Amino acid sequence: MTASLQPSSPDKIRVDIWSDIACPWCYVGKRRLESALAQFQHRDQVEVVWHSFELDPTTPPEHPLSMRDGLARKYGRSADEAQGMMDHMTRVAADEGLEYHFERTRIGNTFLAHQLIHHAATHGRQDAMKERLLRAYMSEGALVSDLDTLVRLAGETGLDGAEVRAALLDGRHAHAVRQDEAQAQALGISGVPFFVLGGKYGVNGAQDPQTLLGALTQVWDETHPAPLQMIGTNAPADGCEDGQCAVPAQN
Template structure:
């Protein structure tokens, strides 16, 4: 089962949607049979690196509202995140340009660390309020998930990974992605937004039925008090 996920590291619903997908895969028993690929998407490519503006100030300007109104809205998102076990802190959050983070994720995918880095970047931004547009911060986070510092610094300057990031964004336009998160399952079914768990579950079960996939059994306890062809375990 192939699942492609277009998302941005500063999108609060992308982290929530990621967790909803993971929970649905676990609950249906198909987590080990799903190949999840994260695709780059930027909500605002023009966000300046290192801005001192708070997220509430930036959103208030964007939507012609007040910072107080944006803060109230973020409280609802924080509550939604808590429902799936995530902890959000908007008060000390700043807008970030995520192009370098996406670029780094492309490198991480080449060494089997895309999943770990994606989770680390999202937690760093929403829970720890780290400045993920800053290269120094990105290098530190990458090292935490086992990536080598020199390789990371090189990847952040590698035009190949920049090109791959842009390809993802162009593909999103071609298939009509207008917002994130956006999930495509087996190039056939699409889910837009951080939908409730049951939406993901139904889509996964539909694909599993079509592909004749069987869920992976979950084992409870150990293998004591059982016999095989050679002996019995007590």
């Protein structure tokens, strides 16, 4: 890693994740991380921090194309091929307990929604807000560029609607989003989800839970060495400590 990241502390493992709300693999990656954490012995000592990443910052507030037609245009595929891509992604998501409805998806810019996630973080609700936005986009057909929609979703996660509206209108978290994106560029991140564990190990893509569990275990073992295992008897033996040596008298 070339950019500065906060390392894990002696009593915590920090997991930094770059992702976009309009990224179906990011929701799958979130579920797979949660599955890995559920198996991790030190789950309560893991801190997860979400970072902003826009797959396409040029997306208008609301795109006129459907998800199928948008995919077909972007990848140069037929409508049937694009539908096949969506069907495959829907099956992958279902294996993780997620329900995708791409036929409802309203494509829109995610910059404002990323600001909302940063606002939620100031109230200790970042993960809940991320979860709510992903479900709204992937399952419910919510337009996550719409201010009123974001205020409603924020209220459902326990945030104050009036405060959220004011924060999004004055753009107080816009710089934080741009900082996340600049850091992603410095780290060479070009796709999401992207996980950074302990400030030093990168994991690209929605890896399976066992891969993520292995990475968590490796970071934990490196930052929390196991205590020495004593060999032989624990009975006192000759030696020196505290600057003194006990030498038995000779008969």
